[in-house]
Amino acid sequence: MKHTDILAPLDVELQKVRSLGGSMSIVVIPQRYADKALGYKRAVDTAVSMKDYLVVGLFNTQASEASARFLSLPKGIAVYPQDGKEIETLFFEALERLRFMGTTPWVKRLWDSIKDTRSSEFKDDPESRFISSTFYQFLAFLAAHPTEMKYLLKGSDNPELSWVMDYLPYGHGNTGESHQNENVSEDDITALVQSWHYQEKMETKSEKGKNTLRRFRNIEHLFTLPSISQEIIGLAGDTLLAASKMAGIIEKDPVLTSRILKVVNSAFYGFHRQIDSVEQAVVILGNDEVINLAFSIAIHKILETISPEVAKRLWEHCLVVAHLSQWLGPYMGYTNKQRLYTVGLLHDLGKIVFLQRGHFIGGFAGPASLEDLAGEEIDSGISHAEMGGYIAERWNLPEAIVDGLMSHHLPSKARDMSLAVTVHLADVLAHCGGIDLAKVNSAAVSYLSERKGPAISQDELSQRAGDIVQRVKTILET
Ligand SMILES: [Fe+2]
Ligand SMILES: [Fe+2]
Structure with a gap:
């Protein structure tokens, strides 16, 4: 035949x-x-x-x-x-x-399969990029089985496999040799992975993710980017921008103008002399600082969709991360201060949508763990990081911002690791007041150890974090 x-x-x-x-x-x-x-x-x-x-x-x-x-x-x-x-x-x-x-060995085949599902074919369907970019539940499952993980990665200096580690919190699977490994066999791992029902869970996740994005589009009018912030973002990067032109754009909005002047005259900046025009503020503070300030004030509007108490906490956190990102960026090899501020400020944007819709969000009291992200994914099909990236894309913000938001918890996924690692560390620092390595992603730790940049001591980190929190509080009181 x-x-x-x-x-x-x-x-x-x-x-x-x-x-x-x-x-x-x-x-x-x-x-x-x-x-x-x-x-x-x-x-x-x-x-x-x-x-x-x-x-x-x-x-x-x-x-x-x-x-x-x-x-x-x-x-x-x-x-x-x-x-x-x-x-x-x-x-x-x-x-x-x-x-x-x-x-090829069995283990490599398995990883190849898993890897395939994370590199989504988003050419045909641009949304699938936000839905299938990461499978947090599976990563959390791997992290929960360190013995099997060690077996899988055992003796493999294979770079094809090492990417798995990059997605896990620091300290998983790389804590040296374990004798328990001898008790694990290939069949055990097959059985373990099969029992987890990867395919069914992936399908459920995709369905839920699509629904979440669809439902977001129904309430999108609540989350429109104020047109002035579009204009302000457009100004970023224009180093030769005249103070008068910049002030002209901001002064079109009287509420924004009065808020900017209030903050500029607050204890945050500590000027003795009264600053009474936006142009004067631009001359004294510089374009970047005023752009950041105007952007923060303009964007604050979208927090009106959630409870004031939660909004206040979240806003304080976002401002602290924005300022800490700006400070940390150059140590991590990223120098575009404007972008550091914007990504820092918007990093948890997705949480606002989840809160508004009553979805589960993880990591309100501390940096989101893998389990928190998996929990969000189980509830919504995506995490707040993908949700934020999606909104930023709907707002037509630059790709670097979309990518930075999407990867702030898993920096190895980022196109520009220096930006993602900075915001990731700023987030941990904002929550913990120092860098607790157990709360940091593995790829960020290796990025830090490979980078021969100037070292910052834990004392300096804590001091700076405390200082920024205090200063941000003065802005919020204004
Ligand atoms: Fe986050
Ligand atoms: Fe955060």
Whole structure:
């Protein structure tokens, strides 16, 4: 019997997909895993048996999803239309990939599968970037099984695996050799991962994430970025901006103007002389400082959607993180002070939406732990970090800001680690009054140790944090 005859049922499905303009994954799995594989197949998918292989066609499915569905099974995947247009081409492509995969160790295959699901194909669907960028529940699950983690990563200087560590809090899986490892086998880990039901949980997360974003769009009018802040953000980076031009923009808004003058004349800045125009404030404080101040005051409006008491606490925290980020940035190799301030100020923007909607938020009293983020994800499908990134994108803020917000708890995900690490550390510092390494992400700790920048002592950190908290309080009292 020829290949084409056996593949005929899949070809029929492919014709349908082609006429609908959809996609289809062809997955080739060794026959000895066929029973397991059939258990993970959905009713709409078609499977055919060859001598040595099971070939499954997954309707309207991209590679990442197909990979997650057959997590931990050896497989080769080819996707219509990217990898080929004919069923036979797709089959041979998938078979070739299986042969390549077949030679790699089991553990690496598992991580490859997991890694696939985090690199979302957001070209087709821009929102999936916010929904599937991280799977906190799975990371929390790994962190809760340090013995198995150590086994998985044992003896692997493999950079392909080390990224897992970057996502975990400092101290997980890297605390030296453990004798317990000897009791763990590959089968134990397979059973553990299977029992966690990765695919089902991923599907639930995606569904909830989509709903959360959809519901946000229904209340989006409550969260519009005041137009003046758009203008102010537009001014950032214009180093030659004249004080008069800048003052002209701000003075269009009398409420903003009077608030700025109040703060400028408060104990926060400690000037003895009365400053009575925005232009004068710009001359004395500089463009950046006045832009930051105006932006903070303008953005404060969105806090009116939540209870005043919670809003006050959150606002104080955000201002402290903004100022601490500005101070810490240069030590971490990031010098755009404007951006440090904005990302610091907005880092927990997503929490405002969650609070407004009555969703669970983690880490109000301390920096959000992996469990807190997983809790948010279980409730909303995404964490406050992704929610914040999504809002910033809807506001058309620069990509660096969107990325900074998204990665403030997992800096290794960031395009610019120096910015993300800075805000991450500023957050810990704001909450703890010092840098408690147990509350810091592993990647941030390695970033710190690899960076040969000037060191800051714990005393200096605590002192600066205390000082900024005091100064921010004076702004809030104004
Ligand atoms: Fe946060
Ligand atoms: Fe925070």
